[in-house]
Amino acid sequence: DVKVTQSSRYLVKRTGEKVFLECVQDMDHENMFWYRQDPGLGLRLIYFSYDVKMKEKGDIPEGYSVSREKKERFSLILESASTNQTSMYLCASSDRGNYNEQFFGPGTRLTVL
Amino acid sequence: DQQVKQNSPSLSVQEGRISILNCDYTNSMFDYFLWYKKYPAEGPTFLISISSIKDKNEDGRFTVFLNKSAKHLSLHIVPSQPGDSAVYFCAVNQGGKLIFGQGTELSVKP
Numbered sequence: 001d002v003k004v005t006q007s008s009r010y011l012v013k014r015t016g017e018k019v020f021l022e023c024v025q026d027m028d029h030e031n032m033f034w035y036r037q038d039p040g041l042g043l044r045l046i047y048f049s050y051d052v053k054m055k056e057k058g059d060i061p062e063g064y065s066v067s068r069e070k071k072e073r074f075s076l077i078l079e080s081a082s083t084n085q086t087s088m089y090l091c092a093s094s095d096r097g098n099y100n101e102q103f104f105g106p107g108t109r110l111t112v113l
Numbered sequence: 114d115q116q117v118k119q120n121s122p123s124l125s126v127q128e129g130r131i132s133i134l135n136c137d138y139t140n141s142m143f144d145y146f147l148w149y150k151k152y153p154a155e156g157p158t159f160l161i162s163i164s165s166i167k168d169k170n171e172d173g174r175f176t177v178f179l180n181k182s183a184k185h186l187s188l189h190i191v192p193s194q195p196g197d198s199a200v201y202f203c204a205v206n207q208g209g210k211l212i213f214g215q216g217t218e219l220s221v222k223p
Contacts (some may be wrong), residue, residue: 004156042117042202043157043213058210074217090156099209100145104156 003027004105006091019078021108023091029103030096032074034058034066036087037107039052043090049074050096081112116140117205119214132190136203136214139184144180145206148188150199151216155200161188193221201205 007022012112025032033059035043045058048064055066063085067075074093078085088109092102115183118137126132138146144165149157163170163177163186176189186203198221203214 033211040122040215042119042215043211045210045212048210059212077156090155095150098193099206099211100147104158104209106154106156 004091004093004103006108007103008108009106010109012113013081014113015082017081019081021076021089021106023074024072025093026072027093027103029093031094031099032068033092033102034074034076035090035092037090038087044078085110086110086112117203117212117214119203119217121217123218125220125222126193128195128221129192132197132219132221134188134201134217134219136186137184138186138205141181141184143207144203146186147204147206148177149202149204151202152199195221195223197198197221
């Protein structure tokens with residue numbers, strides 16, 4: 001059974017903390033994505049990566065960075081967490097050339113106090 | 114400004130009836146149009162897609178219709194089942210990036 005796993009289901013952090021959200025996929029996919037989901041806004045793309053060590057900005061990259069040192073792992077970093085980054089964060093992966101069918105992890109609900 | 118809009122946040126349907134979920138988009142250059150389904154506490158899962166060169170695609174109980182002149186996409190579920198209760202997101206593929214709508218929560222009542 002194919003899987004995308006995320007390191008935490010729930011996370012509570014303080015304003016100004018550095019936060020790492022980890023995502024691992026076991027499907028040998030080239031493409032990986034980070035989204036955030038907010039009520040009334042749907043899913044919005046933060047960053048994505050087509051290959052190891054490659055990264056591209058999505059629609060809302062401000063306040064975030066990413067790291068992809070290994071093919072199976074894609075990390076989202078909040079350098080200095082703020083309350084407006086409280087959200088559900090979803091990681092996804094897809095095979096090379098297939099951007100339509102993305103496989104999502106269960107999400108991390110991050111609360112920044 | 115949102116390029117993909119789902120104007121109905123929720124929809125309630127009786128089991129066995131048709132569910133129709135709607136989506137509007139602004140850019141006529143999109144190549145693919147998609148529907149994803151999301152259950153609580155799970156990530157979205159891909160449901161069905163349609164290419165911009167087609168106007169209908171069917172997969173079992175699910176049919177997606179594309180009206181390019183109206184820039185409108187719809188998903189029909191016939192017959193609806195209680196297990197279809199979920200949030201449905203439409204999305205478009207713009208150069209390899211997916212742009213999602215806000216989602217519509219479908220509730221199918223027994």
